[in-house]
Amino acid sequence: MKKLLIAALATTCVSRPVLAQETKTVVAAAARAMGATSLESIQYSGTGSVFMFGQAARPDAPWPRFKIVKYVTAVNYSGPALREELVRTEVESPPHGGGAGGFNPATGQGGMRPLLGEQTQIRQATTRTDSGRLQIWMTPHGFLKAAALNNAIATMASGRKTVSFTAGKHTVTGTLNDQNLVERVETLVDNPVLGDMPVEVTYSGYKDFAGVKFPTRIVQREGGHPTLDLTITAVQPNGAAALEVRENAPPATAPSVRSESQKIGDGAWDLTAAGLHSVLVEFNDHLVVIEASNNDERSNAVIAEVKRLVPNKPIRYLVNTHAHFDHSGGVRAFAAEGVTIITHEMNKPYFEKVYRNPHRINPDRLELSNKSAVIEGVADKRVLTDGTRTVEIYHVRGNLHNDGLLMVYLPKEKVLIQADAFHPRPGAPPYPTPPPFTVNLFENIQRLKLDVAQVLHIHGGTDSIATVAKAAGRQTPTQ
Ligand SMILES: [Zn+2]
Numbered sequence: 001m002k003k004l005l006i007a008a009l010a011t012t013c014v015s016r017p018v019l020a021q022e023t024k025t026v027v028a029a030a031a032r033a034m035g036a037t038s039l040e041s042i043q044y045s046g047t048g049s050v051f052m053f054g055q056a057a058r059p060d061a062p063w064p065r066f067k068i069v070k071y072v073t074a075v076n077y078s079g080p081a082l083r084e085e086l087v088r089t090e091v092e093s094p095p096h097g098g099g100a101g102g103f104n105p106a107t108g109q110g111g112m113r114p115l116l117g118e119q120t121q122i123r124q125a126t127t128r129t130d131s132g133r134l135q136i137w138m139t140p141h142g143f144l145k146a147a148a149l150n151n152a153i154a155t156m157a158s159g160r161k162t163v164s165f166t167a168g169k170h171t172v173t174g175t176l177n178d179q180n181l182v183e184r185v186e187t188l189v190d191n192p193v194l195g196d197m198p199v200e201v202t203y204s205g206y207k208d209f210a211g212v213k214f215p216t217r218i219v220q221r222e223g224g225h226p227t228l229d230l231t232i233t234a235v236q237p238n239g240a241a242a243l244e245v246r247e248n249a250p251p252a253t254a255p256s257v258r259s260e261s262q263k264i265g266d267g268a269w270d271l272t273a274a275g276l277h278s279v280l281v282e283f284n285d286h287l288v289v290i291e292a293s294n295n296d297e298r299s300n301a302v303i304a305e306v307k308r309l310v311p312n313k314p315i316r317y318l319v320n321t322h323a324h325f326d327h328s329g330g331v332r333a334f335a336a337e338g339v340t341i342i343t344h345e346m347n348k349p350y351f352e353k354v355y356r357n358p359h360r361i362n363p364d365r366l367e368l369s370n371k372s373a374v375i376e377g378v379a380d381k382r383v384l385t386d387g388t389r390t391v392e393i394y395h396v397r398g399n400l401h402n403d404g405l406l407m408v409y410l411p412k413e414k415v416l417i418q419a420d421a422f423h424p425r426p427g428a429p430p431y432p433t434p435p436p437f438t439v440n441l442f443e444n445i446q447r448l449k450l451d452v453a454q455v456l457h458i459h460g461g462t463d464s465i466a467t468v469a470k471a472a473g474r475q476t477p478t479q
């Protein structure tokens with residue numbers, strides 16, 4: 001009891017809210033120390049590492065790392081608007097995990113790793129979107145400018161001043177070091193898989209650049225793992241280039257997601273929604289859906305189309321090919337529908353843990369349903385059958401895209417459903433050597449002696465087995 005009392009007293013001594021007037025003084029003093037007061041724009045550049053969020057090689061592993069060969073960000077605080085240009089290359093050979101991004105026919109890059117040469121990514125942020133606002137506010141000077149405008153509250157905790165403000169659905173908190181420089185900015189954002197997810201950026205190694213203090217090391221973490229690690233080598237305050245960064249036209253309101261279906265056999269349909277594919281298979285008294293993809297909105301569209309196609313049978317199972325976020329963000333909507341989730345057994349404890357995270361920022365269907373996801377793990381193989389219709393689920397053993405990758409075979413149609421081990425690349429020259437994910441997919445088809453005619457890709461397209469064999473460097477299909 002005595003210990004508890006001392007602990008309570010100690011807490012009250014180190015943490016006390018600062019009065020509103022004092023907060024203004026704290027923010028103004030930090031803005032002066034940082035040179036933020038007269039800062040209209042800034043451009044900073046450097047090198048480092050970028051990590052592909054949501055594309056880990058296995059559950060709970062760090063996001064896959066790529067080398068940054070060029071990094072330039074320009075922020076115009078009078079816009080406000082931000083432009084980030086990042087050029088990345090592979091560091092892993094062979095690559096392990098996802099993160100190639102979508103296939104870009106103009107550059108012939110993306111879709112599958114390894115990335116060929118250098119890949120450029122440009123991101124524009126404005127205050128018109130939630131994520132854009134946060135990106136600008138989480139820059140060291142942007143944080144102080146936003147704190148001054150949003151009724152911030154300053155607190156003293158463990159000898160460190162923190163400044164916190166809430167705007168819309170987000171609370172942003174910055175920590176100042178003993179020289180009044182911003183050393184950390186953090187917030188929570190909504191993520192379809194992880195729920196209310198921490199995003200934190202740490203700033204260190206401050207140097208003076210023409211009267212403006214700027215960090216020479218920036219480390220950003222999202223969902224508990226690094227997403228960016230930068231060494232800043234050049235900073236230009238109030239330069240013409242950064243001032244040129246302007247807000248774009250307002251984004252067109254996103255059309256609501258609709259799902260369309262195409263029959264691939266008797267009692268089997270390919271469902272397209274938001275450019276991603278799911279497959280519906282009809283059994284005697286229930287239905288099975290393969291893949292939910294990225295979020296609630298898409299899953300709701302797919303579920304609506306399923307109910308339209310087969311109104312009188314419940315969906316019993318959803319098969320999830322792997323835990324990458326573009327494949328697992330839509331799982332929760334099916335769980336809310338009372339559907340049992342089938343995934344590789346290595347994902348079961350992970351999904352059970354992260355699907356319990358609060359989703360308070362943007363409550364989704366599962367959060368509102370008060371249900372828990374029911375998850376069943378597959379080790380190597382599982383067959384769903386009612387005696388007439390059969391669906392075979394296999395672990396794609398040894399595939400470096402994801403350690404728990406599953407593929408699904410429909411024996412009646414001779415169709416194999418796969419995610420991310422092969423991407424059609426129309427118009428692009430073939431890889432100099434067959435990509436390891438595709439070679440492995442083909443080896444698994446051969447190992448299992450599956451009689452495959454067509455391969456349906458979750459990210460779009462259907463190819464003959466001969467096309468996949470050719471991409472894997474084999475001229476003859478199966479056996
Ligand atoms: Zn993937």
Ligand SMILES: [Zn+2]
Nearest residue numbers: 324326327420
């Ligand atoms: Zn994918």
